[in-house]
Amino acid sequence: MSVGEKYVSKNKQPLVVEHPYSILYKHSFGEVSPFFVGLTKKRLLGTVCRNREKHRNGKDLLFLPPRADCPECMAEVNEWVDLTDADIRIYTFTTAYFAGETFLSKVPFTLINIDVQGFDNSYSKLTSTLVIDEPGEINIKREDIRIGMRIKPKFRDVPQDKVDASVLYFVPAEKP
Ligand SMILES: [Zn+2]
Numbered sequence: 123m124s125v126g127e128k129y130v131s132k133n134k135q136p137l138v139v140e141h142p143y144s145i146l147y148k149h150s151f152g153e154v155s156p157f158f159v160g161l162t163k164k165r166l167l168g169t170v171c172r173n174r175e176k177h178r179n180g181k182d183l184l185f186l187p188p189r190a191d192c193p194e195c196m197a198e199v200n201e202w203v204d205l206t207d208a209d210i211r212i213y214t215f216t217t218a219y220f221a222g223e224t225f226l227s228k229v230p231f232t233l234i235n236i237d238v239q240g241f242d243n244s245y246s247k248l249t250s251t252l253v254i255d256e257p258g259e260i261n262i263k264r265e266d267i268r269i270g271m272r273i274k275p276k277f278r279d280v281p282q283d284k285v286d287a288s289v290l291y292f293v294p295a296e297k298p
Contacts, residue, residue, distance in 0.1 A: 154190060162277075216233050
């Protein structure tokens with residue numbers, strides 16, 4: 123069935139013509155742009171609020187994914203930290219055996235929330251994917267994935283104008 127065909131009745135024959143149509147959508151990453159620029163440079167960046175005296179737990183707060191404003195002290199958060207080589211652990215994980223059409227060809231895949239050691243990042247546990255069979259990396263079995271396992275970030279090569287969060291993924295940093 124082509125466009126307009128369903129409107130054809132015995133008595134009416136609509137005129138259907140085709141016009142090319144395109145739209146340029148400009149998406150701004152706003153205040154967290156450095157995070158996405160960092161991904162294209164293979165760096166993992168988060169933000170830190172150091173107003174620890176105004177935080178309920180008395181600690182500096184790490185935001186990853188980054189936040190431009192602190193939800194505890196309401197201050198603007200301007201400090202960026204490079205976490206590419208940080209001690210990063212699996213906070214929690216799940217394996218998807220079914221997905222929406224976009225990701226269906228990738229099942230099974232493992233979704234993780236990450237925990238960065240040495241910081242309080244209780245406000246934001248970045249969600250990403252764990253690749254367990256990356257050539258040249260430590261390969262593990264899916265059943266060996268564990269909470270607390272050390273992982274490291276990896277970055278797909280994309281030009282800056284094609285960047286999104288799927289550029290980032292993780293691989294095991296140690297054998298189980
Ligand atoms: Zn704060």
